Amino acid sequence: xxxxxxxxxxxxxxxxxxxxxxCDPISEHNRLYWYRQTLGQGPEFLTYFQNEAQLEKSRxxxxxxxxxxxxxxxxxxxxxxxxxGDSAMYLCASSIQGVGKLFFGSGTQLSVL
Amino acid sequence: AQTVTQSQPEMSVQEAETVTLSCTYDTxxxxxxLFWYKQPPSRQMILVIRQEAYKQQNATENRFSVxxxxxxxxxxxxxxxxxxxxxxxxxxxxxxxxNRDDKIIFGKGxxxxxxx
Numbered sequence: 391x392x393x394x395x396x397x398x399x400x401x402x403x404x405x406x407x408x409x410x411x412x413c414d415p416i417s418e419h420n421r422l423y424w425y426r427q428t429l430g431q432g433p434e435f436l437t438y439f440q441n442e443a444q445l446e447k448s449r450x451x452x453x454x455x456x457x458x459x460x461x462x463x464x465x466x467x468x469x470x471x472x473x474x475g476d477s478a479m480y481l482c483a484s485s486i487q488g489v490g491k492l493f494f495g496s497g498t499q500l501s502v503l
Numbered sequence: 504a505q506t507v508t509q510s511q512p513e514m515s516v517q518e519a520e521t522v523t524l525s526c527t528y529d530t531x532x533x534x535x536x537l538f539w540y541k542q543p544p545s546r547q548m549i550l551v552i553r554q555e556a557y558k559q560q561n562a563t564e565n566r567f568s569v570x571x572x573x574x575x576x577x578x579x580x581x582x583x584x585x586x587x588x589x590x591x592x593x594x595x596x597x598x599x600x601x602n603r604d605d606k607i608i609f610g611k612g613x614x615x616x617x618x619x
Contacts, residue, residue, distance in 0.1 A: 432507075432609030433609050435606045496547050
């Protein structure tokens with residue numbers, strides 16, 4: 391069990407640029423979740439997948455955000471035309487369906503200048 | 504909508520003492536999970552303890568235990584024999600629906616300081 395892996399750990403970008411983050415879940419986990427966390431706040435749900443199907447998207451996920459899990463394994467979260475308000479920690483988590491127990495990665499810290 | 508409320512932004516406890524972190528939640532479901540997660544400075548979210556709502560017995564994991572009051576919708580975390588390594592943000596959380604695979608909703612957290 392290698393845990394949930396997220397890359398990169400840190401990303402600094404200029405406003406208006408596109409960024410993409412990657413999440414590799416625990417290998418046998420079929421559920422994958424994305425959360426966003428700003429300083430001093432709890433994680434906010436963005437979206438989740440069961441295998442390759444995206445089951446729910448939060449209203450927080452504007453049209454500039456897109457997430458994919460093409461083969462039901464790793465997932466990517468892309469933010470287009472980044473804004474300063476997108477600066478946050480982006481957390482990925484995975485679980486086995488029916489267990490109700492999420493395992494989190496270390497997150498990707500995004501700073502938009 | 505499911506909500507989780509943590510009313511203590513920060514708390515401090517002397518090393519080796521006991522501390523209790525409070526959490527209340529609101530749900531219309533009859534069956535759900537509740538969680539406490541720990542987030543140290545590394546920002547890695549670590550599951551501390553989990554409680555299934557249908558179980559009357561309070562969950563316990565070593566020095567960590569909960570006081571689950573279903574009627575009052577209260578779910579507090581007790582840390583006994585506090586250690587320096589317990590210093591972290593603690594988040595109370597719940598599954599949003601009876602679907603145990605639904606998303607987890609988090610409170611805003613309580614920052615716990617351990618005083619040597």
